[in-house]
Amino acid sequence: MKKQLTAALCLHLCLLPGYVLAAEDETAPSDVVDVVLIGGGTMSVTLGTWLNELEPDWNIQLFERMDGIAQESSDGWNNAGTGHSAFCEMNYTPQDDDGSVDIARAINVTEQFEISRQFWAHQVERGVLQDPSSFISNVPHMSVVWGQENIDFLTERYARMSENPLYAGMQYTDDEATIAEWMPLVMAGREEGTPMAATRMDLGTELNWGVLTRQLAEHLATQPNVTLTTSTEVRGLERNEDDTWRVTVANVESGETSVVNSRYVFNGAGGAALLLLQQSGIPEAKQYAGFPVGGSFLYTTNPEVVSRHTAKVYGLAAEGSPPMSVPHLDLRYLDGKPTLFFGPFATFSTKFLKEGSWTDLFSSMTFSNVWPMMQVALGNFNLVRYLVSEVLQDRDDRIDSLREYYPEANPDDWEMWSAGQRVQIIKKTDDGGKLQFGTEVVVSEDGTMSTLLGASPGASTAPPIMLNLLKRVFPEQVESAEWQAKLKEIIPSLDMKLAENPELLRELRLNTSRVLELEGQEAFVRTHLPDANSSSTQEAESEAL
Structure with missing residues (x-):
């Protein structure tokens, strides 16, 4: 309890305007810090969490221009909250001219989201994230269409996806009564006889990215080598002669400026990231x-309305x-x-x-x-x-x-x-x-300056996006025995395709469902991804032989 109160107090202090948090026993800072993180959103805080666990002795400084963490796109009110796992987002499965549906991007997004689940579950297990129900909930993901052409598309989409273990348990229906059971508000008062179809995936989630990000930041604020500074805007990025970066920051209230020199800079400033990327002067910036x-x-x-809709229902985007x-x-x-x-x-x-x-x-x-x-x-x-x-x-x-x-x-x-x-x-x-x-990571040739650009799926895939960034920026460390051991502890499926390893997929979904307290998902996984070693499976195989 004392540790939790201390963490909460530290977060409260670090969110005060212009406040810099430093541990009492911290030695005087060196002239050059290891990493500067720009922006207090999901991406920067996730990267900070990765780095602090992998290299707890590294000096990390995070600067956020707002007076608190996760107040822009990461705030719960400023996004859809969907755990983007490609279960219901039909824009991830384009239809070709011949009518076939390409699910390659959906598979990639789903694989990434499984990494996110592992990352969050790991943080819960080590006490970084508190009370999973505060930031993640079990909410079925559904797709709905009307009109024969769109129904044909959804039928083909379901046929392709249901062949893949990642989507085991997905349901399809074109029955009005079943759709009305799944999504009562969508069907109540609708003209009878309208051709419709829908899919349902009970493994879907709803996330409050603001709460999740602030909890990660709360933990970072307690670490002796991490400094979080709010109400502070990065206004200059310039490469020093020794290839470190001169980062000029300003208190947005007083206007007072200061300089931090850093070996590495990650620019996760959301929409403002492009402007800062251009300021850095790296050649890669000219492409964007x-x-x-x-x-x-x-x-x-x-x-009365909310209680009748317990799902996330996605339609088709306008042309x-x-x-x-x-x-x-x-x-x-x-x-x-x-x-x-x-x-x-x-x-x-x-x-x-x-x-x-x-x-x-x-x-x-x-x-x-x-x-x-x-x-x-x-x-x-x-x-x-x-x-x-x-x-x-x-x-x-x-x-x-x-x-x-x-x-x-x-x-x-x-x-x-x-x-x-x-x-x-x-x-x-x-x-x-x-x-x-989508999202794109821009990295300088020497790896010292990196920037995240773009939007969806964004926060849902922050852990794998930042993991890939680590591989590009710190290739030697990633290949080291020490980092490999820690990375596999955090992400047991590291460098593996779960679509090709259904047994591991089953094991990890069961574990993350349990740790993240996603009610009903464990039973769903046990039903639709049966254990290959179970007696029923063995009996079925024997009969087939």
């Missing part, structure tokens, strides 16, 4: 530009829309209260952060990226049309969109919420500018 897309949601806390715009009706747990979100509705702003500057987009324009940006604008008319139509919508239009998924929605139950900003990547290629969705 950014396109900001905001989002808003309708939400309700009316218990030309970015993946983050996929419509979904979600059960959320925010501020200790069950809430329903519907959206997102795209908004447009030249800001790169929710609390950013109107000049962000213009500040990011350079001689090397203006033309790629123009090429993307000219070559993505559907996207431009979609954004214009979204921006022109009023509240009545958004309620009409909600009623496509919840026909009996009462407008009086729903309020609007402006969520976080995202910056989609525009990358300069030999074929011109290309708009890229």
